[in-house]
Amino acid sequence: MNIIIFTHELTNTGASFLLIEVLLNLHKKNNLTIYSHAGGINESIFRKYNINYVINPGVLYNASFIASSVKKADIVIANTFLAGDVAVVCGFLNVPCVWWIHEGTVAIDLVIRLNNHNKLNYKYVVLFISGSRYLKQFQRTIGNKNIWSNFIGLPKLPVKIKEQKTNPNKIKLLFIGSIEENKGQFEFIQNILKINKSLLKKITVTFAGSAIDNDYYSKCRNMTFLSPNIYWLGDIDRDRVYLEMSQSDILLCMSKEETGPMVVLEGLSLGLCVISTNVGIVTELIHNGRNGIILDSVHSIISVLNELLKDVSKIDELKNAASKSVKSLKSRESFTIEVSDFIEYYACSHKPSRSQVRYALFIFKTIAFIKSITKKLK
Numbered sequence: 356m357n358i359i360i361f362t363h364e365l366t367n368t369g370a371s372f373l374l375i376e377v378l379l380n381l382h383k384k385n386n387l388t389i390y391s392h393a394g395g396i397n398e399s400i401f402r403k404y405n406i407n408y409v410i411n412p413g414v415l416y417n418a419s420f421i422a423s424s425v426k427k428a429d430i431v432i433a434n435t436f437l438a439g440d441v442a443v444v445c446g447f448l449n450v451p452c453v454w455w456i457h458e459g460t461v462a463i464d465l466v467i468r469l470n471n472h473n474k475l476n477y478k479y480v481v482l483f484i485s486g487s488r489y490l491k492q493f494q495r496t497i498g499n500k501n502i503w504s505n506f507i508g509l510p511k512l513p514v515k516i517k518e519q520k521t522n523p524n525k526i527k528l529l530f531i532g533s534i535e536e537n538k539g540q541f542e543f544i545q546n547i548l549k550i551n552k553s554l555l556k557k558i559t560v561t562f563a564g565s566a567i568d569n570d571y572y573s574k575c576r577n578m579t580f581l582s583p584n585i586y587w588l589g590d591i592d593r594d595r596v597y598l599e600m601s602q603s604d605i606l607l608c609m610s611k612e613e614t615g616p617m618v619v620l621e622g623l624s625l626g627l628c629v630i631s632t633n634v635g636i637v638t639e640l641i642h643n644g645r646n647g648i649i650l651d652s653v654h655s656i657i658s659v660l661n662e663l664l665k666d667v668s669k670i671d672e673l674k675n676a677a678s679k680s681v682k683s684l685k686s687r688e689s690f691t692i693e694v695s696d697f698i699e700y701y702a703c704s705h706k707p708s709r710s711q712v713r714y715a716l717f718i719f720k721t722i723a724f725i726k727s728i729t730k731k732l733k
Contacts, residue, residue: 356385356702359425361415361441362434365408366395366565366590368533369617374434374455375400376687380695382406390414390424392437395565396590418444425450430702451702525584526667528560529603529627531596531618532610534575535567539609539632542653544578544585549657554664558584563599565590600625604670605663609653610634623647626678628670630659646680647673 358381364371375397378387382404389401389408392415401408414420415437421444425431431452433441438454445452532538540562547560566572566589579585591599600606606622606629613635620640622629629647631637641647648659663670 356429356699357427358385358387358430358432358698358702359428360387360389360432360434361421361438362389362391363415363437364393364395364565364567365389365391365397365401365410366393366533367397367593367596368565369615370435371395371397372593373617374432376691377694377698378406379404380691381698385699388424396592399592416440421445422448430698432698453698453701526558526605526664526670527603528558528605528607529599530560530562530607530609531564531599532608532616533564533567534562534572536571537611538564539611539653540575541571541578543607543609543656544575546654546656547660548578548582550660550664554661555584557664558660559586560584561586561588561599561603563588563591563596597621597625600627603627604674605630608632608634608637609650609656613637619647620681620684623677623681626674628663628673629677630656640681642680645673646676 360374360378362371362374365375378389379400381387387406389406391408391410392412394410398408398410400406411417411420418440421441425441425445425448428450431441431445431450433439433445433452433454436456442452442454530540530543532540534540547555562575562585576587579587588595588599600622604627606618606627608616608619608622608629608631610616610632611634615635616631616637619629619631619637623640623646629641630650631641631647632650632653637649641649643649650656650659
């Protein structure tokens with residue numbers, strides 16, 4: 356089976372890494388080709404397993420390129436809400452498409468817009484990876500027949516002895532996530548620098564993640580320039596991520612909008628004290644004050660950390676409760692198998708005839724040609 360994948364990046368963020376785990380499973384029996392708007396550290400994984408990938412900036416918005424690429428595909432995977440145009444083109448060409456949605460309200464708005472657009476008969480299925488918070492909104496929007504949902508599974512963590520912290524006398528805070536405004540690093544830094552100086556000396560803060568917005572990254576780095584206990588690691592591979600987690604006490608998530616986030620689930624499963632804003636499925640994973648802490652806003656991080664640092668035994672209590680609270684969830688391995696099976700099933704049950712694809716492609720190119728001529732005449 357020929358599977359074409361369109362995605363926005365190949366970094367170690369949750370959305371990209373979940374997709375990669377599924378693709379490695381699909382690669383065992385299928386031919387894969389990946390088109391990505393941007394590269395990233397996970398390119399090495401595709402080279403290792405001889406999976407074809409192409410870095411093509413702007414590929415998610417190039418309808419002509421998408422159309423010519425998908426015509427020989429048995430199924431197309433469009434990853435994240437940014438790949439909405441891919442789902443549209445596949446619907447027009449009658450090519451089976453799984454639109455993998457991770458984002459919450461942003462994606463819902465986009466799906467509503469496409470669903471209400473009656474000029475074309477869009478045919479796609481939304482693979483929604485999240486909890487119940489956004490699922491009901493999706494179901495009301497596009498109906499159950501066009502949606503298939505699965506909950507993110509627990510990761511298969513490396514079996515290693517817990518590493519010793521580089522400085523056991525300090526509480527280590529870890530912030531994992533791409534460096535961009537939505538992740539809230541800047542607001543967190545603004546607040547962390549307001550903590551009582553005597554308490555600030557008791558902690559280290561480590562940021563790990565790729566810089567999606569270089570200006571934002573520079574702004575964050577400049578704020579921490581004179582802070583010797585704040586470190587920046589950049590984009591690191593998954594083994595390093597888990598190593599950093601194993602050496603940490605507190606995992607931070609300050610996002611403004613998420614569907615997962617996957618890192619919260621990983622943090623809990625590794626027995627970290629997780630402090631998170633109220634986004635995505637956080638309220639389905641964390642019982643506030645019992646196995647983690649949910650913030651009303653980023654600004655409340657000051658009072659929370661002040662309290663925890665004055666009595667570090669509370670951190671240990673939350674760490675002990677964290678891993679116990681997620682033991683009942685299914686494994687990431689079963690998650691990837693279920694998603695892979697669904698994709699293969701959907702491809703087989705919705706495969707169009709070659710003549711249908713050729714005819715749709717001819718119409719698509721004709722419309723594109725007429726639009727280009729009309730634009731020139733104007």
